[in-house]
Amino acid sequence: MAGQSDPQLSLFSCQEVEFLAEDELVQIIPNMKMEALHMICGDFGPFLPQIAVNVPLWLAVALKKRAKCVVSIPEWMSVEKLTQVLEAERESPREFQPLPFHYIEISRLIFDHARDDIPDVYMVRSLIEDIRDVRFHKVESGLETISGRTHAVKLKNLSAMEVNIVRPFVIRALQAFYKHDSPQIIPQPEASGSGSRRPQVADRGPRRDLRPR
Amino acid sequence: MARYYDLDDIITEDEGTSVIFQVGANGVGLLDPSSENNNVEKGSKVDLPFWLAHELYLRKAVTINFPACFNQKIRKEIQADAACVDLKIQCPYFYEFGCKIIPLTGDKTLGSFLQYAFTSRYKEALSKSHGAGTSPKFLNRLTIEETHLFEAARCSMINLKKWRLGGCRLEKAAILGRKRKSV
Numbered sequence: 157m158a159g160q161s162d163p164q165l166s167l168f169s170c171q172e173v174e175f176l177a178e179d180e181l182v183q184i185i186p187n188m189k190m191e192a193l194h195m196i197c198g199d200f201g202p203f204l205p206q207i208a209v210n211v212p213l214w215l216a217v218a219l220k221k222r223a224k225c226v227v228s229i230p231e232w233m234s235v236e237k238l239t240q241v242l243e244a245e246r247e248s249p250r251e252f253q254p255l256p257f258h259y260i261e262i263s264r265l266i267f268d269h270a271r272d273d274i275p276d277v278y279m280v281r282s283l284i285e286d287i288r289d290v291r292f293h294k295v296e297s298g299l300e301t302i303s304g305r306t307h308a309v310k311l312k313n314l315s316a317m318e319v320n321i322v323r324p325f326v327i328r329a330l331q332a333f334y335k336h337d338s339p340q341i342i343p344q345p346e347a348s349g350s351g352s353r354r355p356q357v358a359d360r361g362p363r364r365d366l367r368p369r
Numbered sequence: 370m371a372r373y374y375d376l377d378d379i380i381t382e383d384e385g386t387s388v389i390f391q392v393g394a395n396g397v398g399l400l401d402p403s404s405e406n407n408n409v410e411k412g413s414k415v416d417l418p419f420w421l422a423h424e425l426y427l428r429k430a431v432t433i434n435f436p437a438c439f440n441q442k443i444r445k446e447i448q449a450d451a452a453c454v455d456l457k458i459q460c461p462y463f464y465e466f467g468c469k470i471i472p473l474t475g476d477k478t479l480g481s482f483l484q485y486a487f488t489s490r491y492k493e494a495l496s497k498s499h500g501a502g503t504s505p506k507f508l509n510r511l512t513i514e515e516t517h518l519f520e521a522a523r524c525s526m527i528n529l530k531k532w533r534l535g536g537c538r539l540e541k542a543a544i545l546g547r548k549r550k551s552v
Contacts, residue, residue, distance in 0.1 A: 167525075170532030268535065296499055300492050321529055324521035325498065329491060332514060335468065336484040 173320050177261035178214035184225040185209075213262060217269045227270040232256060233263060235276050238283040245290045250298075252291060252313035260288060260317040288318075295322055302329060305337070377513060381462040381469065382420040388431040389414050419469065426473055433473050438463065444482055451489035455510045463512045490515060498522035 168176075179197070185208050192201035193215075200211045208228060211219075219225040231237060232255060241253045256262060263284050271277050295311070295318060302309070309326065311319075372378040390413050394400075398407035401415045409415060414434070417425070425431040438459040446454045456463045467483045490511075497507060498519045511519060 170528050174532070264533070292499075296495065299495055302491075303488055317529070321525045322522075324525055325495070325518060328518045328521055329495075332464070332487060332491075332518070333484075336464065336480070336487055 167324055168320050170317070170320070173258075173316050174261045174265070176316065177258035177265070178212060178217070180213050180256070180258055180262055181210045182213050182216050182230060182262075182266075183208050183210055183228045184216045184219065185228055186219065186225040188224050213265055217265060220270050227266060227273045229266065229274055230256070230262070232259070233266070233274070233280060233284075235279050235283065238280060238287065242283055242287050242290065245287055245294075249294065252294065252311070254313050255287075255315060258316050259284070260315060291315075291318060292321075299326065299329075302326075302333065377462065377465070381465045382418065382423075384419045384436075384460060384462065384466050385416045386419045386422040386436060386470070387414060387416050387434040388422045388425065389434065390431050392430050394430070419466070423469075423473065433470070435474055435476070436460075436466070436470060439467060439470075439476075439479055439482070447482070447486045447489075451486055452493040453510070456486075456490075456512045456515075457510060461513050464514055491518075494519050495522070499526055 185206060186203040187205050188203065189205060190201060190203040192199050192203075197212070200215065201209060203209060216225065216227050220227055232241075241255065244253050263280075266274065267277070267281060274280055291314075295314070298311070299309075299322065309330070390409050390411055393411040394409040396407055397409055398404045400417065401409045401413055404410070404413070417431075422431060422433060426433055443454070443459060460466050464483055464487060467479060471479050493507075494511065494515055499522055508516065508519070
């Protein structure tokens with residue numbers, strides 16, 4: 157992507173991931189009247205007082221800063237939902253619960269700019285922190301099982317920020333494992349003679365998923 | 370040649386390798402500190418950087434002694450407790466150097482040994498790098514490649530913490546800070 161701060165590592169900074177998250181839609185309840193906005197990504201509005209409308213998060217934040225709207229908190233950010241998710245995360249040590257792809261960034265933006273619109277803000281905040289910690293611990297224990305046989309890692313329902321955190325580490329680790337497992341380094345018994353290298357590579361065991369599908 | 374511009378690769382090839390000359394060489398006495406005239410005798414044991422040893426080996430001028438950092442003692446230590454072995458003091462580019470020396474020594478077990486060492490030390494780095502504090506003692510034991518791995522993980526954790534705590538969200542462009550020059 158063009159705006160990456162470190163194209164060499166194909167790495168996003170946290171701020172860049174946050175920027176991407178600002179395109180997610182949230183519902184707001186405006187308190188002013190305004191014509192529809194025609195953007196490249198679509199039309200938003202028209203804005204009428206007390207009529208809910210979906211807008212991108214960046215627009216919601218901009219309107220909120222000018223006190224032109226109330227952000228209605230997404231359904232997944234309610235205390236009940238988050239408690240359920242947290243419990244499910246703790247119960248299944250090998251699976252991730254479905255949450256919005258940008259849940260860390262969205263919650264952070266809403267906490268920063270629209271904290272007065274959230275009922276039980278402290279509760280919600282600590283629940284999200286807990287969920288994040290539990291999930292990250294799972295990622296870590298999953299990564300421990302990587303070995304030379306791992307060709308790809310499948311992590312279902314992982315969120316953008318979580319992927320972004322482990323990306324530099326995982327890329328390097330996988331490269332190192334791949335190098336040490338190459339047939340030139342570890343002579344394989346069937347490699348004797350003039351057998352071509354291709355079949356061996358295909359022969360290196362089944363792909364190991366980190367998580368069941 | 371594929372990694373011609375890779376600094377780490379260049380430094381790896383600078384690693385000292387002990388070789389035995391199979392032919393006498395005239396005019397290269399500086400390679401052998403013990404030589405009295407300017408020649409290296411046949412059968413003398415000399416320490417050469419790997420890149421030179423490699424080229425001479427290809428021309429059948431030298432044979433390569435097995436490097437000390439992969440000897441049985443180290444292997445035993447790795448098997449006992451991989452995470453506690455100070456590999457940096459053995460060879461800062463332990464894995465890369467090992468991979469390069471394999472075709473020259475024809476040792477069939479070295480490859481799997483390297484893989485075993487990396488796999489068992491990797492777990493230690495994983496848990497330590499994403500966790501909170503780490504002792505500098507642990508960092509000193511890592512090879513360069515492991516240090517890169519460790520730093521990659523730690524940097525992203527630090528960045529995440531910084532981002533979560535917030536702070537100044539709007540950054541000033543560098544150009545705005547400057548004072549206007551008086552004309």
